[in-house]
Amino acid sequence: MNSRMERKLRQDPEDIIGFLSEALPLSRCGRDETKVWFCFWSRAMHDSELGLMQRSMHCRWRGKVDRLLEGMVKRGEICVNCGAEDEAEALCALINGIGLRATLDPENWPAKRQVKTLEDHLAHLAPKASVH
Amino acid sequence: MNSRMERKLRQDPEDIIGFLSEALPLSRCGRDETKVWFCFWSRAMHDSELGLMQRSMHCRWRGKVDRLLEGMVKRGEICVNCGAEDEAEALCALINGIGLRATLDPENWPAKRQVKTLEDHLAHLAPKASVH
Numbered sequence: 001m002n003s004r005m006e007r008k009l010r011q012d013p014e015d016i017i018g019f020l021s022e023a024l025p026l027s028r029c030g031r032d033e034t035k036v037w038f039c040f041w042s043r044a045m046h047d048s049e050l051g052l053m054q055r056s057m058h059c060r061w062r063g064k065v066d067r068l069l070e071g072m073v074k075r076g077e078i079c080v081n082c083g084a085e086d087e088a089e090a091l092c093a094l095i096n097g098i099g100l101r102a103t104l105d106p107e108n109w110p111a112k113r114q115v116k117t118l119e120d121h122l123a124h125l126a127p128k129a130s131v132h
Numbered sequence: 133m134n135s136r137m138e139r140k141l142r143q144d145p146e147d148i149i150g151f152l153s154e155a156l157p158l159s160r161c162g163r164d165e166t167k168v169w170f171c172f173w174s175r176a177m178h179d180s181e182l183g184l185m186q187r188s189m190h191c192r193w194r195g196k197v198d199r200l201l202e203g204m205v206k207r208g209e210i211c212v213n214c215g216a217e218d219e220a221e222a223l224c225a226l227i228n229g230i231g232l233r234a235t236l237d238p239e240n241w242p243a244k245r246q247v248k249t250l251e252d253h254l255a256h257l258a259p260k261a262s263v264h
Binding site for chain 1: 166167170171173174176177178183186187190214218219221222224225226227228229230232233235236237248249252253255256257260
Protein backbone atom coordinates (compact mmCIF):
# COMPACT_ATOMS: atom_id res chain seq x y z
CA MET A 1 0.00 0.00 0.00
CA ASN A 2 1.42 3.37 -0.96
CA SER A 3 0.92 6.94 0.25
CA ARG A 4 -1.63 7.63 -2.51
CA MET A 5 -3.81 4.83 -1.16
CA GLU A 6 -3.39 6.01 2.45
CA ARG A 7 -4.48 9.49 1.36
CA LYS A 8 -7.51 8.10 -0.46
CA LEU A 9 -8.54 6.21 2.65
CA ARG A 10 -8.16 9.25 4.90
CA GLN A 11 -10.37 11.25 2.53
CA ASP A 12 -13.20 8.73 2.83
CA PRO A 13 -12.64 5.64 5.03
CA GLU A 14 -15.80 3.99 3.63
CA ASP A 15 -14.90 4.37 -0.04
CA ILE A 16 -13.62 0.85 -0.57
CA ILE A 17 -13.93 1.02 -4.36
CA GLY A 18 -11.96 4.28 -4.46
CA PHE A 19 -9.29 2.77 -2.23
CA LEU A 20 -9.00 -0.56 -4.07
CA SER A 21 -9.03 1.18 -7.46
CA GLU A 22 -5.74 2.79 -6.49
CA ALA A 23 -4.22 -0.70 -6.79
CA LEU A 24 -5.46 -1.05 -10.39
CA PRO A 25 -3.65 0.13 -13.53
CA LEU A 26 -6.24 2.77 -14.40
CA SER A 27 -3.79 4.86 -16.41
CA ARG A 28 -0.46 4.54 -18.20
CA CYS A 29 1.27 5.35 -14.92
CA GLY A 30 -0.68 2.56 -13.20
CA ARG A 31 0.27 0.12 -15.97
CA ASP A 32 3.92 1.01 -15.48
CA GLU A 33 3.55 0.32 -11.76
CA THR A 34 1.86 -3.03 -12.48
CA LYS A 35 4.73 -4.00 -14.79
CA VAL A 36 7.15 -3.38 -11.94
CA TRP A 37 4.99 -5.48 -9.59
CA PHE A 38 4.99 -8.35 -12.08
CA CYS A 39 8.77 -8.19 -12.34
CA PHE A 40 8.99 -8.21 -8.55
CA TRP A 41 6.58 -11.14 -8.18
CA SER A 42 8.38 -13.14 -10.87
CA ARG A 43 11.67 -12.58 -9.04
CA ALA A 44 10.11 -13.32 -5.65
CA MET A 45 8.94 -16.71 -6.99
CA HIS A 46 12.59 -17.70 -7.39
CA ASP A 47 14.27 -15.83 -4.52
CA SER A 48 13.47 -16.87 -0.94
CA GLU A 49 14.47 -13.52 0.58
CA LEU A 50 12.29 -11.57 -1.84
CA GLY A 51 9.57 -14.17 -1.30
CA LEU A 52 9.63 -13.49 2.44
CA MET A 53 9.46 -9.75 1.84
CA GLN A 54 6.58 -10.18 -0.59
CA ARG A 55 4.55 -12.31 1.85
CA SER A 56 5.06 -9.71 4.56
CA MET A 57 3.92 -6.90 2.22
CA HIS A 58 0.92 -8.94 1.16
CA CYS A 59 0.02 -9.61 4.79
CA ARG A 60 -0.19 -5.88 5.53
CA TRP A 61 -2.18 -5.20 2.35
CA ARG A 62 -4.59 -8.07 3.01
CA GLY A 63 -5.04 -6.90 6.61
CA LYS A 64 -6.13 -3.49 5.33
CA VAL A 65 -8.59 -5.10 2.89
CA ASP A 66 -9.87 -7.31 5.76
CA ARG A 67 -10.68 -4.27 7.84
CA LEU A 68 -12.42 -2.51 4.97
CA LEU A 69 -14.59 -5.57 4.31
CA GLU A 70 -15.35 -5.84 8.04
CA GLY A 71 -16.55 -2.23 7.91
CA MET A 72 -18.84 -3.09 5.00
CA VAL A 73 -20.21 -6.07 6.92
CA LYS A 74 -20.93 -3.87 9.94
CA ARG A 75 -22.75 -1.37 7.73
CA GLY A 76 -24.84 -4.24 6.28
CA GLU A 77 -23.46 -3.70 2.78
CA ILE A 78 -22.07 -7.21 2.31
CA CYS A 79 -22.15 -10.69 3.85
CA VAL A 80 -18.97 -12.76 4.07
CA ASN A 81 -20.31 -16.26 4.60
CA CYS A 82 -17.03 -17.93 3.71
CA GLY A 83 -15.01 -15.84 6.20
CA ALA A 84 -13.64 -12.28 6.07
CA GLU A 85 -10.05 -13.35 5.52
CA ASP A 86 -10.94 -15.61 2.60
CA GLU A 87 -13.10 -12.90 1.05
CA ALA A 88 -10.25 -10.42 1.41
CA GLU A 89 -7.85 -12.87 -0.24
CA ALA A 90 -10.30 -13.45 -3.11
CA LEU A 91 -10.60 -9.69 -3.58
CA CYS A 92 -6.81 -9.24 -3.57
CA ALA A 93 -6.49 -12.09 -6.09
CA LEU A 94 -9.13 -10.51 -8.31
CA ILE A 95 -7.33 -7.15 -8.21
CA ASN A 96 -4.06 -8.76 -9.26
CA GLY A 97 -5.84 -10.64 -12.04
CA ILE A 98 -7.52 -7.48 -13.32
CA GLY A 99 -4.15 -5.74 -13.17
CA LEU A 100 -2.65 -8.45 -15.33
CA ARG A 101 -5.33 -8.23 -18.02
CA ALA A 102 -5.52 -4.44 -18.01
CA THR A 103 -1.76 -4.20 -18.45
CA LEU A 104 -1.59 -6.85 -21.19
CA ASP A 105 -4.68 -5.56 -22.99
CA PRO A 106 -5.20 -1.88 -22.09
CA GLU A 107 -7.45 -1.18 -25.10
CA ASN A 108 -10.01 -3.67 -23.86
CA TRP A 109 -9.58 -2.77 -20.21
CA PRO A 110 -10.19 0.97 -19.72
CA ALA A 111 -10.40 2.25 -16.15
CA LYS A 112 -14.20 2.05 -16.22
CA ARG A 113 -14.21 -1.68 -16.95
CA GLN A 114 -11.64 -2.41 -14.25
CA VAL A 115 -13.63 -0.54 -11.62
CA LYS A 116 -16.90 -2.16 -12.78
CA THR A 117 -15.33 -5.62 -12.32
CA LEU A 118 -14.53 -4.69 -8.72
CA GLU A 119 -18.02 -3.27 -8.18
CA ASP A 120 -19.65 -6.39 -9.64
CA HIS A 121 -17.59 -8.58 -7.35
CA LEU A 122 -18.66 -6.65 -4.25
CA ALA A 123 -22.26 -6.59 -5.51
CA HIS A 124 -22.23 -10.40 -5.44
CA LEU A 125 -21.49 -10.18 -1.71
CA ALA A 126 -24.56 -8.04 -1.04
CA PRO A 127 -26.93 -9.65 1.48
CA LYS A 128 -29.39 -11.93 -0.29
CA ALA A 129 -33.08 -11.12 -0.03
CA SER A 130 -34.66 -13.09 2.79
CA VAL A 131 -37.41 -15.54 1.87
CA HIS A 132 -40.72 -15.03 3.70
CA MET B 133 -5.61 -24.33 -22.36
CA ASN B 134 -3.56 -27.51 -22.49
CA SER B 135 -4.29 -31.14 -23.35
CA ARG B 136 -4.77 -32.00 -19.66
CA MET B 137 -7.59 -29.47 -19.46
CA GLU B 138 -9.16 -30.70 -22.71
CA ARG B 139 -9.10 -34.25 -21.32
CA LYS B 140 -10.69 -33.14 -18.06
CA LEU B 141 -13.48 -31.44 -19.96
CA ARG B 142 -14.14 -34.49 -22.15
CA GLN B 143 -14.42 -36.63 -19.01
CA ASP B 144 -17.16 -34.42 -17.58
CA PRO B 145 -18.24 -31.35 -19.59
CA GLU B 146 -20.21 -30.00 -16.61
CA ASP B 147 -17.36 -30.19 -14.09
CA ILE B 148 -16.37 -26.53 -14.26
CA ILE B 149 -14.47 -26.63 -10.96
CA GLY B 150 -12.47 -29.67 -12.10
CA PHE B 151 -11.69 -27.96 -15.39
CA LEU B 152 -10.75 -24.57 -13.93
CA SER B 153 -8.69 -26.19 -11.19
CA GLU B 154 -6.38 -27.50 -13.88
CA ALA B 155 -5.32 -23.87 -14.39
CA LEU B 156 -4.34 -23.53 -10.71
CA PRO B 157 -0.96 -24.42 -9.17
CA LEU B 158 -2.33 -27.28 -7.08
CA SER B 159 1.03 -29.06 -6.86
CA ARG B 160 4.74 -28.35 -7.26
CA CYS B 161 4.38 -29.09 -10.96
CA GLY B 162 1.53 -26.56 -11.20
CA ARG B 163 3.62 -23.94 -9.38
CA ASP B 164 6.44 -24.48 -11.86
CA GLU B 165 3.96 -23.94 -14.71
CA THR B 166 2.65 -20.77 -13.05
CA LYS B 167 6.21 -19.44 -12.73
CA VAL B 168 6.63 -19.90 -16.47
CA TRP B 169 3.33 -18.11 -17.11
CA PHE B 170 4.45 -15.18 -14.97
CA CYS B 171 7.71 -14.94 -16.91
CA PHE B 172 5.75 -15.02 -20.16
CA TRP B 173 3.28 -12.35 -19.01
CA SER B 174 6.08 -10.11 -17.74
CA ARG B 175 7.81 -10.39 -21.13
CA ALA B 176 4.53 -9.91 -23.02
CA MET B 177 4.00 -6.62 -21.15
CA HIS B 178 7.11 -5.26 -22.84
CA ASP B 179 7.05 -7.02 -26.22
CA SER B 180 4.29 -6.16 -28.69
CA GLU B 181 4.58 -9.45 -30.61
CA LEU B 182 4.35 -11.55 -27.45
CA GLY B 183 1.55 -9.25 -26.28
CA LEU B 184 -0.44 -10.02 -29.43
CA MET B 185 0.11 -13.75 -28.96
CA GLN B 186 -0.91 -13.53 -25.30
CA ARG B 187 -4.15 -11.70 -26.12
CA SER B 188 -5.01 -14.31 -28.72
CA MET B 189 -4.34 -17.16 -26.24
CA HIS B 190 -6.40 -15.39 -23.61
CA CYS B 191 -9.25 -14.93 -26.06
CA ARG B 192 -9.48 -18.68 -26.68
CA TRP B 193 -9.24 -19.46 -22.96
CA ARG B 194 -11.88 -16.87 -22.04
CA GLY B 195 -14.15 -18.20 -24.81
CA LYS B 196 -13.98 -21.65 -23.23
CA VAL B 197 -14.77 -20.22 -19.79
CA ASP B 198 -17.65 -18.24 -21.37
CA ARG B 199 -19.21 -21.42 -22.72
CA LEU B 200 -18.82 -23.25 -19.41
CA LEU B 201 -20.54 -20.40 -17.57
CA GLU B 202 -23.30 -20.32 -20.19
CA GLY B 203 -23.86 -24.03 -19.52
CA MET B 204 -24.17 -23.32 -15.80
CA VAL B 205 -26.66 -20.53 -16.50
CA LYS B 206 -28.75 -22.89 -18.67
CA ARG B 207 -28.74 -25.50 -15.90
CA GLY B 208 -29.91 -22.81 -13.45
CA GLU B 209 -26.76 -23.10 -11.34
CA ILE B 210 -25.71 -19.46 -11.63
CA CYS B 211 -27.00 -16.05 -12.76
CA VAL B 212 -24.70 -13.68 -14.65
CA ASN B 213 -26.45 -10.35 -14.22
CA CYS B 214 -23.44 -8.34 -15.29
CA GLY B 215 -22.97 -10.29 -18.55
CA ALA B 216 -21.44 -13.68 -19.33
CA GLU B 217 -18.28 -12.24 -20.87
CA ASP B 218 -17.59 -9.99 -17.89
CA GLU B 219 -18.22 -12.87 -15.47
CA ALA B 220 -15.84 -15.06 -17.46
CA GLU B 221 -13.20 -12.32 -17.35
CA ALA B 222 -13.64 -11.91 -13.60
CA LEU B 223 -13.24 -15.67 -13.16
CA CYS B 224 -10.10 -15.73 -15.33
CA ALA B 225 -8.70 -12.79 -13.33
CA LEU B 226 -9.45 -14.55 -10.05
CA ILE B 227 -7.70 -17.72 -11.27
CA ASN B 228 -4.59 -15.75 -12.19
CA GLY B 229 -4.66 -13.98 -8.84
CA ILE B 230 -5.00 -17.25 -6.91
CA GLY B 231 -2.16 -18.66 -9.00
CA LEU B 232 0.02 -15.74 -7.98
CA ARG B 233 -0.62 -16.15 -4.26
CA ALA B 234 -0.41 -19.93 -4.29
CA THR B 235 2.95 -19.77 -6.04
CA LEU B 236 4.35 -17.05 -3.80
CA ASP B 237 2.97 -18.57 -0.61
CA PRO B 238 2.42 -22.32 -1.17
CA GLU B 239 2.33 -23.14 2.55
CA ASN B 240 -0.71 -20.96 3.06
CA TRP B 241 -2.33 -21.93 -0.23
CA PRO B 242 -2.73 -25.71 -0.40
CA ALA B 243 -4.81 -27.13 -3.27
CA LYS B 244 -7.91 -27.31 -1.07
CA ARG B 245 -7.87 -23.58 -0.35
CA GLN B 246 -7.36 -22.68 -3.99
CA VAL B 247 -10.29 -24.82 -5.10
CA LYS B 248 -12.47 -23.49 -2.25
CA THR B 249 -11.79 -19.92 -3.39
CA LEU B 250 -13.07 -20.87 -6.85
CA GLU B 251 -16.09 -22.63 -5.38
CA ASP B 252 -16.92 -19.66 -3.14
CA HIS B 253 -16.73 -17.34 -6.14
CA LEU B 254 -19.17 -19.47 -8.15
CA ALA B 255 -21.41 -19.86 -5.08
CA HIS B 256 -21.80 -16.06 -5.04
CA LEU B 257 -23.27 -16.33 -8.55
CA ALA B 258 -25.96 -18.77 -7.44
CA PRO B 259 -29.48 -17.50 -8.14
CA LYS B 260 -30.74 -15.40 -5.25
CA ALA B 261 -33.83 -16.59 -3.42
CA SER B 262 -36.91 -14.90 -4.80
CA VAL B 263 -38.86 -12.66 -2.43
CA HIS B 264 -42.55 -13.59 -2.04
